[in-house]
Amino acid sequence: MTPTPPTTISRWTDADRTGDLAGMRACLAADARLNSPLTDGFSFHGAEEVMAVFAAAFELLDDIVIHRLTGSDDDWVLCGTNRLGAQNLEEIQWLRLDEEGLIAEITLFIRPMPAAGGARGVGGGAAVGVDRAGRREVPHAAAALIP
Secondary structure, eight states: OOOOOOHHHHHHHHHHHHTOHHHHHTTEEEEEEEEOSSOTTOEEESHHHHHHHHHHHHHHOEEEEEEEEEEETTEEEEEEEEEETTEEEEEEEEEEEOTTSSEEEEEEEEEOHHHHHHHHHHHSGGGOEEOTTSOEEHHHHHGGGOO
């Protein structure tokens, strides 16, 4: 039996399927965190940084399909596939809700590893740009999450 997800999780899943960035943003807590699939030492903080990563991903990925959603209480897992050029990818998003029912944390898992590992050379943690005000340039940092 498939559990009935909270409204936030249903809305996030529908928005992810269609690339609806505004719909996804509405599901995030202001202080949401996205953990990189490549390293424990790299994450994105705040809803705007998280959404910049997804915006960059949607520009590169095709054929986004969510195959399974499972979870309970505040922990939910989305399982899907997508394509980057000729490379088929599998992705898992582990979503954790806060006390207000918004997504507070996302941990991504992507395979195959050779595709995910290839992103390190292109945009791993060391390649994160910094603007004149000393802030991270998130579009460059987003490459750390995109195989």
